[in-house]
């Protein structure tokens with residue numbers, strides 16, 4: 484069995500181990516920290532990220548750690564005490580029954596996600612070593628030597644750098660970066676415990692505080708814990724006491740509270756020039772860090788993890804050629820560029836993100852509606868048999884999930900099962916016709932038969948078919964029965980054959 488080493492046991496590293504384990508690949512994860520981070524950090528999880536966890540059998544476990552509130556959405560106030568409770572809080576509605584089988588149910592803080600992913604990775608065969616850092620990387624044609632801080636050198640078939648924005652793996656591979664680096668002002672991310680619901684009554688999930696001495700964002704992270712993102716004092720020095728005083732100003736009330744931890748940070752924009760170098764790959768913030776407005780950072784990292792895991796699994800089990808691994812960079816680098824641009828547009832004008840109705844403003848600015856950024860995009864790569872048509876819309880997600888090659892399969896409930904649930908761990912053929920059965924059987928390709936008006940909804944006739952990848956993206960669309968072409972197409976999109984299909 485191939486040895487895959489993952490540097491970094493943050494949320495993306497753990498998710499990579501889960502997704503690999505789902506395919507029977509047991510990874511070794513080495514994490515520099517001595518235990519998982521207690522800091523919540525990212526809270527906003529997209530329906531697409533929930534779909535990826537669903538595909539790994541983690542729907543219920545992830546749902547159980549969601550932090551719900553009686554008052555969803557965002558409020559704006561000078562202090563918490565001054566919230567106008569007669570006004571409905573603003574909540575961008577980014578989910579939808581006709582888009583996805585999954586709907587986010589609140590905040591999913593990274594510490595709570597990690598509490599699911601860590602045991603899930605172990606259950607799927609991963610070994611996770613805390614207190615061990617990657618200190619050096621050397622590779623040749625046959626493998627990667629991964630030097631560890633405890634003096635060991637592990638010989639791996641593949642190395643995945645999930646070691647965050649200051650990645651040692653990226654540096655060790657000599658991969659350059661583009662982007663301005665740290666942007667914006669330094670910020671304090673203060674995690675504290677307080678009975679705010681007991682004091683104020685029900686609380687919105689997010690409150691933007693405008694008090695001049697304590698401006699910032701207050702976020703619910705569950706079990707009487709809250710996070711306040713705010714500016715550090717002018718001299719940059721802070722203690723638990725100064726943080727507590729700032730929070731009390733933001734609350735507008737003298738509520739008992741305990742500061743649990745303080746994370747100073749600055750938004751960073753930095754992109755690796757290559758996400759693949761030989762037998763090594765970068766995922767998550769190691770591949771690209773983006774500004775937080777839009778909540779795209781973690782979601783993009785989890786999508787990287789999933790995209791790489793199924794491809795690596797197919798290659799190490801001999802079901803795909805090495806060329807499939809090139810498509811990891813081709814696809815995820817292009818998406819990282821798109822997401823970075825979308826996050827930057829939101830940084831310049833937050834209304835583009837927070838106001839779903841700001842369609843004209845978004846269109847004028849070149850900004851996409853948020854669910855388009857996380858699930859409406861299209862891949863153009865060697866793992867998709869094009870042509871990939873341009874997006875019909877940057878606002879209408881349903882219209883964009885139209886069955887085109889490179890797009891995510893359209894979700895539809897059929898007898899209580901989502902079409903996304905029909906997609907297997909390998910490639911799957913979806914068709915309304917039995918004309919593909921023999922060719923698919925010869926290729927050991929599962930066929931899912933869906934009739935009725937479904938073929939038309941994905942742009943094919945009754946005899947056509949969609950070849951769907953393990954990530955539910957469409958690798959090929961045949962408008963009509965064309966089973967003779969199937970072997971060549973499958974070989975091409977799995978990197979087992981170079982060149983045109985005909």
Ligand SMILES: Cc1cc2nc3c(=O)[nH]c(=O)nc-3n(C[C@H](O)[C@H](O)[C@H](O)COP(=O)(O)OP(=O)(O)OC[C@H]3O[C@@H](n4cnc5c(N)ncnc54)[C@H](O)[C@@H]3O)c2cc1C
Pocket residue numbers: 490491492493494495496513514515516520524525526527593615616617618645646647648649650651652672748766767768769775777778779780781782783784
């Ligand atoms: C305050 C804050 C708020 C945020 N809010 C959001 C949000 O709302 N939505 C969103 O999507 N994103 C958000 N983000 C971004 C999000 O947190 C990151 O995108 C996410 O943490 C990236 O995960 P990762 O696993 O790639 O990297 P990290 O979380 O940085 O994990 C990397 C891990 O690698 C370990 N490591 C580092 N070097 C080594 C080494 N040499 N060897 C071994 N291990 C190593 C580190 O200890 C760490 O555990 C936020 C970030 C911050 C800081």
